[in-house]
Amino acid sequence: MEIITERLLLREITWNDLEDIHRLHSIPEVDEFNTLGIPENLDETRELIRPEIESKKADPQNSYTWRIILKNTGDFIGLAGMTLFRDKFRLGEMYYKLLPAFWGKGYATEVTKNLIVVGFDKFGLHKVEAGVATENERSIHVLEKAGMIREGLRRKILPIRGEWKDNYHYAIVEDDPRDY
Numbered sequence: 548m549e550i551i552t553e554r555l556l557l558r559e560i561t562w563n564d565l566e567d568i569h570r571l572h573s574i575p576e577v578d579e580f581n582t583l584g585i586p587e588n589l590d591e592t593r594e595l596i597r598p599e600i601e602s603k604k605a606d607p608q609n610s611y612t613w614r615i616i617l618k619n620t621g622d623f624i625g626l627a628g629m630t631l632f633r634d635k636f637r638l639g640e641m642y643y644k645l646l647p648a649f650w651g652k653g654y655a656t657e658v659t660k661n662l663i664v665v666g667f668d669k670f671g672l673h674k675v676e677a678g679v680a681t682e683n684e685r686s687i688h689v690l691e692k693a694g695m696i697r698e699g700l701r702r703k704i705l706p707i708r709g710e711w712k713d714n715y716h717y718a719i720v721e722d723d724p725r726d727y
């Protein structure tokens with residue numbers, strides 16, 4: 548499944564993306580507020596993405612990982628994903644991460660808004676959620692620009708480099724106001 552936005556193309560990952568994903572996950576700034584940790588080698592990244600690539604075979608498919616590509620250059624700039632809970636709760640959980648060279652250009656906001664629209668219009672969701680470390684101000688700003696609402700704080704839930712960090716829970720409901 549492909550998503551086309553104003554400046555970006557989101558295509559589901561394949562094994563051809565392994566090295567780009569490894570490069571993204573190996574950057575300390577990208578991992579700063581993430582529980583993943585820096586991979587030790589390419590094999591670790593290969594095992595990490597294996598279930599994501601295999602999830603494409605499921606019917607219905609409930610987990611999507613897209614590589615984010617700049618339309619005008621074809622550059623790989625990051626990853627986005629969504630997990631669907633298609634039962635009566637109709638919930639989706641999304642995330643994104645970009646190479647630092649492409650931060651501050653509104654790309655994450657563009658991805659978030661488009662994933663929310665896809666979540667409601669294509670996947671038939673009632674609610675789209677996202678979690679974010681309370682110190683990740685850049686990402687908090689992205690979620691709020693997309694109209695997500697802070698619903699709560701989960702204390703000391705994120706294991707990050709040997710410490711337990713707090714996480715904000717953000718969400719948007721299908722009939723919440725949106726300016727897009």
Ligand SMILES: CC(C)(COP(=O)(O)OP(=O)(O)OC[C@H]1O[C@@H](n2cnc3c(N)ncnc32)[C@H](O)[C@@H]1OP(=O)(O)O)[C@@H](O)C(=O)NCCC(=O)NCCS
Nearest residue numbers: 577643644645650651652653654655656679684685686688
């Ligand atoms: C979070 C991330 C995706 C943001 O990407 P991005 O493309 O720079 O986001 P955008 O450009 O769409 O928006 C960033 C906004 O935060 C603002 N911002 C930048 N630094 C900030 C800071 N230190 N504090 C508050 N806001 C900040 C920017 O000004 C911009 O807002 P504006 O458009 O109103 O000016 C990127 O930093 C990233 O990949 N981080 C590492 C992975 C990660 O943390 N993922 C999210 C997990 S929840």
